[in-house]
Amino acid sequence: MERKMKFSHPGKILKMEIIDGRGLSISKASELLGITRASLSNIVNSKSSITPNMALRIETVFGGTADFWVRLQASYDLESAKQDFYKNPPKIRYFEYS
Template identity: 55%
Template sequence: MKLMSRNIKFNTHPGEIISKQIIKPNKLSIDKTAKLLGVTRPTLSKIVNGKSAISPLMAIRISKVFGGSANLWIRLQAAYDLREAEKEFEDKQIKLDKYQQNCW
């Protein structure tokens, strides 16, 4: 069974979006942005560098400080995670058969 390809060449972590759409255009530092969000610098740095996921709590923080919807950040993270899982599934060449329910 082959997974349906979504033809996505690059899988952008939402932390990169925070960096490019919020931090850089507003000339903020990681330190200043972390303070605005009420988190530590290492916490934000891990997210911006794609090492940590955006949690629901972080999504709410981003929406409260910078506007927009927390739901958007959760959807971006879920889409990123799903694409990573699809890559891993394909790389591991996992073979599964579709379950066929017996009809009586």
């Protein structure tokens, strides 16, 4: 079955659900997370990934689980890689048993 829904970068979800959902500014959220405003801005604008360290920060500050954010990022990364892979497939062939 083909997926019809477009994957969203986890940073967009972080912004919508956590930052905007709690009425925070990027500056205030970055202060709470102990990171620079630029670092958080890059994440919410889909320019940087949510690393395991960032996932732990989100878990500690806002609740939820770091595992959720890491899995969300991994799913997004895999879907992006699949799209690139199938648009420009590498010159590989299947292994054949003899």
